[in-house]
């Protein structure tokens with residue numbers, strides 16, 4: 116494990132939004148070629164952590180190293196050079212809704228690759244074929260279903276043949292079959308093209324299908340990082356509760372009964 | 382009392398920060414407008430034309446409507462006074478000068494702030510809250526270059542054009558009253574109009590509208606790109622955008638008029 120090349124390193128990140136502490140000391144290493152899955156409850160800051168990794172949110176303290184470079188020290192050009200090697204699938208798809216599916220995929224290609232228009236067209240067709248949406252080039256995002264938007268988002272994320280792909284809840288809101296298809300796609304990409312993947316999700320099926328290693332985020336910290344086996348045989352009660360989906364346990368969803376009574380009569 | 386002072390202090394600080402942020406946006410916009418093309422990062426011509434079409438061509442009817450009736454109203458309002466002085470022919474000059482110097486640029490600016498400025502904020506705000514702006518950024522496509530510059534450029538071109546049109550239509554409105562209601566000879570009316578109207582009148586008005594265009598585009602984009610909090614946030618940002626543009630148009634109109642007035646332009 117140790118001799119593997121570290122491609123992303125998150126060091127002791129703290130982040131507050133207003134006066135709510137979202138991340139409080141996150142440490143994480145992602146190795147080249149692996150699929151790292153970050154899991155955690157809704158609203159626990161998974162997307163925020165991902166945003167730190169791609170540099171759209173700056174930490175209050177701590178730093179993110181991308182291939183050994185501190186992202187905070189990069190200027191706009193340096194950051195752009197890094198970003199051309201990223202692909203990101205956003206939680207909501209984030210398709211440009213004034214552009215057709217094809218134009219969505221072309222945006223970055225036209226700007227950064229300076230290819231012939233015919234070649235761009237062929238590349239777009241290939242990426243759409245990968246996500247099973249060939250023939251949908253001319254549609255507008257508003258004409259697509261939620262699952263289709265996600266797939267177009269995925270096609271766009273890999274349009275530039277990135278080295279690292281970030282997925283924010285790739286399978287949330289999809290039917291089980293489509294979720295399976297997306298998971299397989301993520302696997303294929305990472306195995307065949309040796310892409311490094313960082314995925315954020317709370318879909319347990321998906322976690323155990325795609326992850327090489329899993330990190331559990333809870334209350335602003337990483338509770339445990341490990342392989343699938345290590346996580347399945349965890350001794351950490353909170354991680355156990357999460358992967359088994361138990362309503363009761365060390366992570367309390369409901370406040371205690373006395374609290375409730377107090378609140379009610381107050 | 383302490384709370385009141387704190388509130389006032391807070392508002393002042395926020396306002397100050399916003400002024401700095403908007404100035405920064407202006408600098409960035411100008412950078413992408415003039416320096417970007419030399420670094421092989423030009424702004425797409427298509428998107429500029431698309432914006433010009435939306436802002437200019439599709440605002441024609443409302444601008445013509447407002448200008449025509451403003452011209453008619455000024456003529457009707459001033460005619461009795463001038464008539465009592467026996468100088469009813471001066472309606473022509475009054476309509477022409479007040480429209481070109483003041484009313485056409487300001488009214489057109491306000492109309493466009495309501496129509497185009499609001500649309501800019503709503504569109505960019507929606508893009509912001511649905512992560513589209515972030516998507517652009519992470520694709521190494523600068524949002525200022527791709528979203529702000531086309532709108533800015535289109536508006537500082539189109540608003541002066543619309544203002545010149547409003548000048549013409551407004552003067553025509555005054556002409557209608559002058560000729561058909563006040564029975565001024567048509568040739569004489571036109572003649573008087575041009576006797577009073579100088580290039581300088583038109584140019585100061587156009588210059589104003591140029592500034593208003595920049596204000597509307599910058600405020601619209603700034604509010605849009607700083608939208609927070611879903612659909613409700615977009616609504617709030619849009620309202621703020623219109624109100625701020627209105628205030629700034631009136632303020633900058635006053636400042637510009639004072640400059641023209643004191644420097645004898």
Ligand SMILES: Nc1ncnc2c1ncn2[C@@H]1O[C@H](COP(=O)(O)OP(=O)(O)O)[C@@H](O)[C@H]1O
Pocket residue numbers: 132133137155156157158159160161162163164
């Ligand atoms: N830009 C922001 N400003 C203020 N609060 C934010 C912002 N982004 C996220 N948050 C808050 O941070 C918390 C974590 O959000 P997020 O990272 O999206 O959670 P997750 O992706 O795990 O569901 C949420 O409670 C959210 O309200």
Ligand SMILES: [Mg+2]
Pocket residue numbers: 161162163206283284
């Ligand atoms: Mg999220």
